[in-house]
Amino acid sequence: MQRRCFGRLIMAGIVLAASALTIVPAMAQANKTITGGFDVGPGGFPGNFHPLQATAGFTWLSTYYEPLVIYNQDLSEIVGALSSDVSVSEDSLRYTFKLVDAKWHDGEDFTSADVKFSLEFAKNPASGSLFAARLADIASVETPDEKTAIVTLAKPNPAFLAILTQIMMLPEHLLGAKDPAELANSDWWSTEPVGTGPFKFVRYVSDQYVELAAFDDYRNGRPKVDRLINRYFANAAAAVAALKAGEIQFTYVEPDDAKTFEGNNDFRVIEGDSYVINYIGFNHKVDLWKDLRVRQAVMHAIDRKQIIESLYGGAAKLASCGYVAPQIVPEGLNDYAYDPEKAKALLAEAGWDQIGGGQTIPWLTYYNSPQVGNVMAAIQAMLAQVGINVSPRAVDVPTYNGIVQSSDFDQFPLVYAGAQNGPNPASLNVNLNPAQIPPAGNNIMRIDMPELTEAIEKAMAETDTAKANALWQKVCSVMNEQLPWGSMWVASRYGVTSAKLKDFFWTPAPAGGPYQAYPEKWDIAP
Amino acid sequence: MWQYIIRRVAVGLLMLLALTVLIFLLLRLTPGDPIDAYINPQVPMSASDLEALRVRLGLDQPLPVQYLAWLRAALEGDFGYSIQRGGTPVLPLVLDRIGPTILLMFSGLAIAIVVGIGTGILSAVRRNTTTDVSLSVLSFIGVSSPAFLTALLGLYGFSVMLDWAPSGGMLTPGEPFSIGDLLSHLILPACLLSIAHSAMIMRYMRASLLEVLSQDYVRTARAKGVREFWVIVKHAVRNALLPVITLIGSTIGIAIGGAIFIESVFNWPGMGLLMVNAVTRRDYPVIMCATLLTGACVILVNLLTDIIYAAVDPRIKVS
Numbered sequence: 001m002q003r004r005c006f007g008r009l010i011m012a013g014i015v016l017a018a019s020a021l022t023i024v025p026a027m028a029q030a031n032k033t034i035t036g037g038f039d040v041g042p043g044g045f046p047g048n049f050h051p052l053q054a055t056a057g058f059t060w061l062s063t064y065y066e067p068l069v070i071y072n073q074d075l076s077e078i079v080g081a082l083s084s085d086v087s088v089s090e091d092s093l094r095y096t097f098k099l100v101d102a103k104w105h106d107g108e109d110f111t112s113a114d115v116k117f118s119l120e121f122a123k124n125p126a127s128g129s130l131f132a133a134r135l136a137d138i139a140s141v142e143t144p145d146e147k148t149a150i151v152t153l154a155k156p157n158p159a160f161l162a163i164l165t166q167i168m169m170l171p172e173h174l175l176g177a178k179d180p181a182e183l184a185n186s187d188w189w190s191t192e193p194v195g196t197g198p199f200k201f202v203r204y205v206s207d208q209y210v211e212l213a214a215f216d217d218y219r220n221g222r223p224k225v226d227r228l229i230n231r232y233f234a235n236a237a238a239a240v241a242a243l244k245a246g247e248i249q250f251t252y253v254e255p256d257d258a259k260t261f262e263g264n265n266d267f268r269v270i271e272g273d274s275y276v277i278n279y280i281g282f283n284h285k286v287d288l289w290k291d292l293r294v295r296q297a298v299m300h301a302i303d304r305k306q307i308i309e310s311l312y313g314g315a316a317k318l319a320s321c322g323y324v325a326p327q328i329v330p331e332g333l334n335d336y337a338y339d340p341e342k343a344k345a346l347l348a349e350a351g352w353d354q355i356g357g358g359q360t361i362p363w364l365t366y367y368n369s370p371q372v373g374n375v376m377a378a379i380q381a382m383l384a385q386v387g388i389n390v391s392p393r394a395v396d397v398p399t400y401n402g403i404v405q406s407s408d409f410d411q412f413p414l415v416y417a418g419a420q421n422g423p424n425p426a427s428l429n430v431n432l433n434p435a436q437i438p439p440a441g442n443n444i445m446r447i448d449m450p451e452l453t454e455a456i457e458k459a460m461a462e463t464d465t466a467k468a469n470a471l472w473q474k475v476c477s478v479m480n481e482q483l484p485w486g487s488m489w490v491a492s493r494y495g496v497t498s499a500k501l502k503d504f505f506w507t508p509a510p511a512g513g514p515y516q517a518y519p520e521k522w523d524i525a526p
Numbered sequence: 527m528w529q530y531i532i533r534r535v536a537v538g539l540l541m542l543l544a545l546t547v548l549i550f551l552l553l554r555l556t557p558g559d560p561i562d563a564y565i566n567p568q569v570p571m572s573a574s575d576l577e578a579l580r581v582r583l584g585l586d587q588p589l590p591v592q593y594l595a596w597l598r599a600a601l602e603g604d605f606g607y608s609i610q611r612g613g614t615p616v617l618p619l620v621l622d623r624i625g626p627t628i629l630l631m632f633s634g635l636a637i638a639i640v641v642g643i644g645t646g647i648l649s650a651v652r653r654n655t656t657t658d659v660s661l662s663v664l665s666f667i668g669v670s671s672p673a674f675l676t677a678l679l680g681l682y683g684f685s686v687m688l689d690w691a692p693s694g695g696m697l698t699p700g701e702p703f704s705i706g707d708l709l710s711h712l713i714l715p716a717c718l719l720s721i722a723h724s725a726m727i728m729r730y731m732r733a734s735l736l737e738v739l740s741q742d743y744v745r746t747a748r749a750k751g752v753r754e755f756w757v758i759v760k761h762a763v764r765n766a767l768l769p770v771i772t773l774i775g776s777t778i779g780i781a782i783g784g785a786i787f788i789e790s791v792f793n794w795p796g797m798g799l800l801m802v803n804a805v806t807r808r809d810y811p812v813i814m815c816a817t818l819l820t821g822a823c824v825i826l827v828n829l830l831t832d833i834i835y836a837a838v839d840p841r842i843k844v845s
Contacts, residue, residue: 035700048610055564055565055566055571125575129575130571134575185607187614190614205699206619207793207799208696208793208795209699229699229700231695231699232793233793234694234790234791234799234803238694241682242693244686245685245689247692395557396558397562398556398558398808399556400567401558401563402556402558403557405562417567439573440573441572441573
């Protein structure tokens with residue numbers, strides 16, 4: 001009898017454990033929901049809710065906020081979002097925005113007063129805005145009527161509209177009376193934000209997810225799905241596990257993970273341009289790299305085509321300068337073909353054939369993915385063949401930034417890094433202009449090449465597109481010839497969606513965009 | 527007695543103060559600061575905007591000024607705002623995480639106790655049989671498996687391959703709270719957390735029970751004609767449990783360490799995940815508050831233990 005009781009106890013335990021295991025979350029959803037890892041990967045910024053403190057994460061932010069203007073889907077052109085028409089004066093100083101008929105999520109009308117408030121708020125450093133310096137050229141914002149806003153600049157700024165694509169419009173009627181400094185640290189952004197986008201904010205569960213609901217009065221029609229959920233993950237691998245388990249319908253994935261979805265009809269792989277140039281950075285404060293022939297030797301020592309073929313599976317474009325967009329890359333550039341003998345000869349000519357003197361050269365990076373680890377190992381082996389012994393060192397982003405912003409040049413004579421090179425190539429300026437050498441800016445390799453600087457500044461000042469393209473071609477030629485850094489490639493980035501998603505658009509835009517994603521059209525099959 | 531308590535409280539407070547100084551300095555010694563963590567190296571940022579951010583966060587001040595400002599605010603109960611979470615107040619953020627960590631840790635420990643003691647008894651009772659050898663091999667594997675590895679393998683096997691449990695989080699996003707939903711998210715990380723502890727408890731239980739089973743009083747019980755089941759349950763197991771209970775108490779610290787890995791892999795919203803995210807993003811206010819709270823708990827427990835000892839042992843008062 002007692003033995004039987006003991007057995008029953010054990011069985012009860014097993015049944016309890018088994019039932020706990022098989023309790024599947026009540027997924028009987030009465031409404032359509034799309035759940036995704038919208039802030040996974042380099043374009044995401046999980047946990048940030050203040051749109052003016054965002055350095056990334058615009059894909060998600062633009063589902064409930066909207067800017068005045070936005071990039072189109074292939075990031076080739078800036079088009080209207082909350083403005084139906086933009087006209088620019090001949091002197092490129094006055095921008096007139098005609099506004100669309102839109103409503104805030106609380107039912108109030110979107111007006112030019114909101115535009116004036118948003119731009120002045122974004123220009124005010126006290127608000128915590130990270131766009132203040134970039135909007136410093138704004139001299140005034142006039143509002144002749146409720147549907148017109150006129151922005152006057154103190155001097156022409158060809159990048160002005162590109163900057164505006166990331167400035168989300170904010171409700172003047174809710175925030176106008178508040179102290180900008182208080183709003184910098186307010187929980188309004190993560191508890192009750194109000195935008196004009198197709199979805200409205202419902203709640204944020206700390207470090208878990210953000211939930212949005214369809215905005216019934218959205219000007220382009222009510223979204224097709226009722227809820228949009230942005231689930232947070234500790235890393236891309238965890239998001240891939242959730243995608244494969246059917247818990248989410250979309251996430252960014254690492255290139256190696258993307259391959260595992262190929263040929264699987266339950267998923268759709270999206271490939272796009274990363275708009276990030278990967279380069280081997282030569283610290284120009286280190287004597288080793290001052291001779292152009294040494295930098296050329298590094299380029300000739302690396303078989304970039306082979307690396308792209310074997311380690312990127314062909315999903316990267318060979319770069320001859322800081323970018324690869326055909327309209328700004330001229331013909332006849334040096335392709336620095338793989339030629340180890342030439343590399344050795346160049347080193348000997350430069351008197352650096354005993355490069356490193358038996359010591360390895362530290363090679364710093366913030367990339368920690370297995371793929372980049374393999375790429376760096378391959379380059380390490382290739383460089384060793386010509387006598388350049390490097391020692392890769394991968395650290396986290398804060399450590400990397402802390403090191404490269406310091407003056408301890410021995411810690412980073414060489415780096416492997418990426419720099420945003422589009423959609424507007426002017427974004428490379430902060431990496432190449434001597435005026436941006438730390439602590440003033442992000443020219444971490446301390447590049448100071450007068451010809452290159454002059455070429456970049458001319459290209460940045462040109463407002464005519466055709467002329468600007470010609471000037472950017474000149475920049476590309478100078479970069480190719482003088483090698484401020486060793487341009488490697490522009491690799492593709494990937495997202496994967498469930499095959500159930502319909503009319504869903506995503507592209508791996510730098511900083512997550514924003515771009516015309518039309519979230520109101522996204523749908524999901526039952 | 528009161529003098530002793532006051533002295534111990536004063537020492538505890540001094541230790542906490544020393545802890546805050548130590549953590550503050552260690553954080554500043556690590557390369558990179560919150561601004562460095564804020565910058566995406568691939569995204570162009572204006573240096574003056576970053577400098578404005580640095581000034582707003584007070585990071586431009588000398589270290590002693592920064593520390594004293596933090597201490598003054600902390601004494602008033604203001605632990606500041608999370609730098610990387612858009613101005614979320616730190617104290618509620620940290621307090622919210624204690625519950626999920628305790629839930630995960632004690633669930634894992636409970637499973638480990640049940641499984642460890644059960645298999646320990648089975649192994650001892652069937653000494654030198656195939657069952658014993660198999661369980662011993664499994665326990666060695668369990669003890670030597672690092673938490674991050676078992677977590678990743680468990681996630682892949684039970685969640686991705688078998689689809690028996692959700693792949694992460696504590697609740698299904700967007701769904702109303704239910705115990706079933708919570709349990710379904712809890713069971714896998716708790717089981718994985720329990721593996722190493724189960725194995726350790728099993729080894730101790732087996733060794734302890736084998737020793738007890740050879741005692742005279744066990745032989746006497748058998749000689750009296752008591753059935754073997756009751757000999758083991760009533761006479762042997764009770765006595766064999768004593769060293770195991772000591773072990774369980776002393777491994778709670780290890781459970782906290784394991785929970786950090788498990789929380790990271792399963793995105794469980796506990797103290798571990800919060801701390802790991804805060805450290806990688808150099809979120810100084812969160813790290814300071816979480817460390818202070820953890821340190822205060824440890825010091826408080828030690829203090830209470832000392833006070834209880836002092837209350838029951840007159841020799842402590844003298845010393």
